[in-house]
Amino acid sequence: MTAIQIGIAGAVLLVAVGLYGLLVSRHLIKVVIALQIMVKGAMLAIIVAGAAVGQTNLAQSIALTVIVVDTIAAVLALALIVQIKRRTGTLDAAELAQLRH
Amino acid sequence: MSLHVLLLLAGVFCAGMAVRARPLTAALWLATLSAIIAIVLYRLGAHEVAVIELSVGAGLITVLLAFAISMAEDETMPTALVPRPFAWLLVLVAGGALLWLLLPALPAARQVATDAPxxxxxxxxxxxxxxxxxxxxxxxxxxxxxxxxxxxxxxxxxxxxxxxxxxxxxxxxxx
The missing domain is CATH 1.20.5 (Single alpha-helices involved in coiled-coils or other helix-helix interfaces)
Incomplete structure (x- = not known):
């Protein structure tokens, strides 16, 4: 296997582990962590693809956008999680799905 | 090459531990994963993004996660909604589909244009x-x-x- 194929395989494994975390986690903070893992896999895939075609700098500029957007999404999600905990007293997604007005 | 494989295996292990552990421990595993990804990015030639990933991914996000966990004060681990065997099946199907799509396309990849700074x-x-x-x-x-x-x-x-x-x-x- 070449370094590019190894990198792509690693990225796919990271996305798969993140997807598994999304499927089995009910704790909202764990959901954010699983999303972070998936984004890291996607970012690694972008850089590996850039390296494969000799466009590492272009891939870096795209990965920079991914990092910024991912960080904003994480910050907003964590702020919402803190609010949810204060108002409902739980971070269990299944319990939150049962909430009514 | 072998170091590359070892780093990626360590990254996948950290990701797995981050999924399994309690929230605060998971945040630390995620920080370790970010550091490993930063090393891999640096070795691939993406020096600037490696530094940003190390400072933002391993630094800022970890601090924010620890802050949110301490504010929420909730370390309970409710059981999964989706049965774990079914989740594994879905993950295997998704990962296999991704590899099936990506790996055959890689040998055809060639340098298409000069890369600007x-x-x-x-x-x-x-x-x-x-x-x-x-x-x-x-x-x-x-x-x-x-x-x-x-x-x-x-x-x-x-x-x-x-x-x-x-x-x-x-x-x-x-x-």
Missing amino acids: FIIQVWENRLLDLVLQIVALIAGVMGVLSLLGETRTADATDRVDRADDAPTPRMEGGR
Whole structure:
């Protein structure tokens, strides 16, 4: 296997582990962590693809956008999680799905 | 090559531990994963993004996660909604589909054009991305501020309600 194929395989494994975390986690903070893992896999895939075609700098500029957007999404999600905990007293997604007005 | 494989295996292990562990421990595993990914990115030639990933992914996000976990004070681990064997099956199907799509396309990849320097790519070729990042940053900051402001308003309302419910003090000493 070449370094590019190894990198792509690693990225796919990271996305798969993140997807598994999304499927089995009910704790909202764990959901954010699983999303972070998936984004890291996607970012690694972008850089590996850039390296494969000799466009590492272009891939870096795209990965920079991914990092910024991912960080904003994480910050907003964590702020919402803190609010949810204060108002409902739980971070269990299944319990939150049962909430009514 | 072997170091590359070892780093990626260590990254996948950290990701697995982050999925399995309790939230605070998971945040530490995620920080370790970010550091490993930063090393891999550096070895692939993406030096600038490696530094940003190390500072933002392993630093800022970990601090924010620890802050949110300490604010929420919730370390319970509810059982999964989706049965684990079914989740594994879905993950295997998704991962297999991704590999099936990506791996055959890689040998055909070849250098298509000269790569401009990173500064030129960011500030000239991807200027629209940069503007959108600034807009997203401002929107994110305003979103967090509005959430915190809502908290202060709610706290103030609670205090007013408690003051209304309290018995009114009687005037002593007057007529």
